[in-house]
Amino acid sequence: MKYVDLIIELGNKVLAGNQVTMDEALKLAQTPDKDLPFLMAMADKIRQKFVGDEVDLCSIVNGRSGMCSENCTFCAQSAHHKADVKVYPLMSDDELVAAAKQAEAGGALRFAIVTSGRGMERDKEFPLILKALKRILEETKLKVCCSLGTLSLENAKALKEAGVSRYHHNVETSRSYYSSICTTHTYEDRANTVRNAHAAGLEVCSGGIIGLGETMQQRLEMAFEVKELGVHSVPLNILNPIKGTLLENQAAIPPRELLKTFALFRFILHDRGLRTAGGREVNLRDLQSLGLMSGINGMLIGGYLTTGGRNCDMDVAMISDMGLRPLSAKNIN
Secondary structure: OOHHHHHHHHHHHHHOOOOOOHHHHHHHOOOOHHHHHHHHHHHHHHHHHHHOOEEEEEEEEEEEEOOEOOOOOOOOOEOOOOOOOOOEOOOOHHHHHHHHHHHHHHOOOEEEEEEOOOEOOOOOOHHHHHHHHHHHHHHOOOEEEEEOOEOOHHHHHHHHHHOOOEEEOOOEOOOOOHHHOOOOOOHHHHHHHHHHHHHOOOEEEOOEEEOOOOOHHHHHHHHHHHHHHOOOEEEEEEOOOOOOOOOOOOOOOOHHHHHHHHHHHHHHOOOOEEEEOOOHHHHHHHHHHHHHHOOOOEEEOOOOOOOOOOOHHHHHHHHHHOOOEEEOHHHHO
16 A cells, blocks of 8 residues: 555545545554655644644643542542652632743643542532632633533533633543543543533533553544544643553653654544643653644643643744744733
8 A cells, every 4th residue: 555645645535624534544544654754744734724823822730639539540640549749639719820820921822720539510619719710810811721520511501601711621542442541430421521511612622641551543533532522622642651550661652653643633633623732741752843743733831730841932932943823822812
């Protein structure tokens, strides 16, 4: 098979407004490394046509850390693990607002409060989080998001009323692999939260983590599944194994395979936001900028939940050096 011809054929199919099938995506996934630049270039062309040259920048704060009841194999905050992670209660209003202002100064367009725990249905601190979200909206120009675990429809409506624009809730991996990474709740629990957020009128950011031990086919299954769920933005984290978790010895995925994965997601999710998130610095290393030539049009900047990132100015400069426009609260409001 001439993979360059296949890449051109399927790329033109997507550019014409049509969809690739799972079988076609699996064929593209067999592209050898020598032809990877062609796959990346076509994914980049698809990105240019459907989402443009702007790179959506977001930042987060770990608003409540540790002692989570869920047993996700990768997570340092799970009470089932023995990771050396900071444990603290919900931050104060002032601390959360200060974190938002720091994110705004660093170049973020969006800012999310993230909390450990299963979800908000019976969480007594939910009203306090709503209060902090409202203050952030009043005191910054940021688009405000949050990632608070599972939501009831009532929770989701309250977030919408508070002014939240987008809810983040990863499916983490494909439905077929989900029970391998978590048994305290199901894939369907996560999908229901996505549906509740949609029903309340919120945009949804939902993706997962690459490198949990899943196959390439299961990664592609996740891409088609979040497409079916109608999400607006798909964050692609890359596992950064943390000592004390069940995946502490998980082997790293080669950077070239990660770039291929990004490109395949762009073929499948041609008009959705695709953003690199946790683990990109550790796993992509000197190839981080190539993510922006593989279909990516968003980035999480400024650090992650339990691991650090790199200086925001470096990421903003990298985006500009690639001839793209970093979207931040400072330059669109």
